[in-house]
């Protein structure tokens with residue numbers, strides 16, 4: 260019974276946890292309505308896209324929202340809207356999904372990687388400030404995992420240096436800082452609606468702002484450079500990065516469910532953070548007791564733990580690797596991220612950029628980001644799972660699985676593990 264599942268024993272959890280994405284008849288009805296309307300795409304008055312923009316803007320308390328085809332598309336539009344082009348530097352946290360940086364590179368700019376605050380895994384204000392140069396054109400703050408970055412500090416940097424702050428909210432829809440929604444605090448906020456995200460239509464994104472001029476530029480950049488309103492001339496260079504009507508229709512339904520889902524995830528995350536932090540070797544980020552009162556809502560895209568293999572050591576060995584721990588957890592039936600995380604500067608596209616046809620990156624600081632990537636364990640939607648929606652009577656299996664690994668870890672120490680499983 261107690262043999263680790265990775266070594267051929269019975270998995271502790273045989274029943275699946277809730278999955279993600281979730282849907283019901285409302286999505287089916289919304290899709291059918293669009294199908295029958297025969298208006299499946301384009302930008303026009305009365306579209307699903309326009310209605311979703313109005314509803315999203317109301318939820319975020321911003322005057323302007325533009326739906327786009329993906330979060331990456333949204334980042335490229337945001338960067339171009341604030342004037343980023345070849346030769347410009349953009350400050351990016353060294354720990355984020357790589358698209359935060361590649362959006363800069365694809366415009367000919369140079370991502371400048373800066374370190375994170377290990378307590379929150381979000382951009383360090385002092386590291387960002389230290390990396391500002393004459394070439395800096397913008398700063399991207401990423402609310403990683405749904406934890407808001409320190410937006411007081413980011414806005415202070417913006418005022419002091421006259422730099423626009425772009426919020427990468429791909430993982431943070433519903434998170435709030437000082438009671439303001441992420442995306443509404445900087446100059447531009449960018450959301451992703453890809454399959455794992457807090458609301459999803461498989462793919463999709465949105466770009467939001469308080470600024471009327473930026474809003475007009477954003478709406479035009481995603482629509483071939485047409486002026487908003489649909490005139491058939493093209494005063495600026497633009498892309499087609501529009502979102503289809505089926506996706507907007509689904510997103511409207513998903514947005515209506517978000518509040519209840521966030522509340523459920525907050526309960527699940529609070530339970531797991533408290534229970535698992537009492538297991539030696541696992542520390543939740545942030546610790547429940549260290550929760551910053553300025554974080555008035557967390558997006559709970561993921562619940563992150565730092566794994567310390569030393570605490571899993573028996574005798575003279577090196578301690579369990581985070582990869583072996585995740586493989587063992589996965590085998591016990593607990594959804595956990597399946598790949599090792601890579602700090603952005605160490606991604607092949609940036610680590611080995613000499614022969615590339617794009618401007619390389621600059622790494623100002625990344626030690627904490629590298630350490631976090633080498634030790635973080637992620638649970639929740641980041642892994643494609645609805646685990647955090649579960650109640651404690653189900654989530655207790657996560658705790659039991661970790662305890663089982665803890666008791667038996669010495670059996671894993673000599674096993675080689677691939678970084679994906």
Ligand SMILES: Cc1ncc(COP(=O)(O)O)c(C=O)c1O
Pocket residue numbers: 329330331332355356358359401427429430451452453462463464
């Ligand atoms: C932090 C972050 N930024 C940007 C993106 C890019 O979003 P998309 O996949 O919709 O292009 C993602 C999505 O995975 C992300 O997690």
